[in-house]
Amino acid sequence: MASTQPDEDDTAPTNEEAQVGAGPRARIRRHPERAVPERTDEILRAGRVAHVGFAVEGQPFVIPLMYLYEDCIIYLHGAPASRTLQQLRSGTPVCIEVTLMDGLVASRDAKSHSMNYRSAIVFGTATPITGLEEKRAMFERLIQRNFPGRTAGIDYLPAREGDLRAVEVVAVKIEDYNAKTRSGPPLGTHDAEEDGPGSRFVVPLPGIDA
Numbered sequence: 001m002a003s004t005q006p007d008e009d010d011t012a013p014t015n016e017e018a019q020v021g022a023g024p025r026a027r028i029r030r031h032p033e034r035a036v037p038e039r040t041d042e043i044l045r046a047g048r049v050a051h052v053g054f055a056v057e058g059q060p061f062v063i064p065l066m067y068l069y070e071d072c073i074i075y076l077h078g079a080p081a082s083r084t085l086q087q088l089r090s091g092t093p094v095c096i097e098v099t100l101m102d103g104l105v106a107s108r109d110a111k112s113h114s115m116n117y118r119s120a121i122v123f124g125t126a127t128p129i130t131g132l133e134e135k136r137a138m139f140e141r142l143i144q145r146n147f148p149g150r151t152a153g154i155d156y157l158p159a160r161e162g163d164l165r166a167v168e169v170v171a172v173k174i175e176d177y178n179a180k181t182r183s184g185p186p187l188g189t190h191d192a193e194e195d196g197p198g199s200r201f202v203v204p205l206p207g208i209d210a
Ligand SMILES: Cc1cc2nc3c(=O)[nH]c(=O)nc-3n(C[C@H](O)[C@H](O)[C@H](O)COP(=O)(O)OP(=O)(O)OC[C@H]3O[C@@H](n4cnc5c(N)ncnc54)[C@H](O)[C@@H]3O)c2cc1C
Pocket: 049, 061, 063, 064, 065, 066, 067, 077, 078, 079, 081, 082, 083, 084, 085
C-alpha cells in the first residue's frame, strides 16, 4: 500500500527491540525507530477522540467517539440503538486509534511535507458495563476528564436512573498496543541546506492536549 507519509522510508530496517510490548498485529513496520509503545498510556490519557474500527461482514467501519481511558481500559458510550455500540457489545474485535497533532511540517521538497504527531493504536474486545453505579461513576470521571471542575448537583444534574438505563457503556480491554511519534523539522533532501530551494518550516499545533 502506498504511504501517506511522504517522509516515510520504505527501506528502513525493522527494529523489533524498539517494540517490546506490542503484539504482532501492533508491530510498527515503517519507521520502527519512531515506535514508542511505552508512551501509549500517556497518549491515551491525553487524547479526547477515539476512532473506533470494527468489521461487519467484511465491511470495515471507523466511527469517532469520545472516550475515557484508565488502566488499560477504554470506556465508550452511546445509544443502545447505535450500530457501533451493538457491535462492540457483541464482542466483535475492535481497533481504536487516538492521534494528538503536534505540528505541520513544511519541506523544501513536495514529497517531504509531513506532520508531527503522537498516535496510539490499540486492539481489544469490549464487554458491556451494566451496573448503574458503575455507569454513573464512569460518567462522572468522563465529565471530569473533559470538563475539570464541574460538579454534579451544582453545575449539572447528576445522571438519573433512567438516563443510565438509556445509555450503553462498554469497556474495551486493551490486548495489543503500540504508539508512534514524529517530531522535529522536515527531513527532505534539501531541508538541511540553509539556502536551498523554496522554504521550510514547522507550524506548532499545541492544541488543548499538549
Ligand atoms: C468528536 C466526536 C465525538 C463523538 N462522541 C460520541 C459518543 O461518545 N457517543 C456516541 O454515541 N456518538 C458519538 N459521536 C457520534 C458518532 O460518531 C456516531 O455518529 C454515532 O455514535 C452513531 O453511531 P452508529 O454506530 O449508530 O452509526 P451509524 O448511524 O450506524 O453510521 C452509519 C454511517 O453513517 C456515517 N457516520 C456515522 N457517524 C458519523 C460521523 N460522526 N461522521 C461522519 N459520518 C458518520 C458513516 O458512513 C457510517 O458508516 C461523536 C462524534 C464525534 C465527531
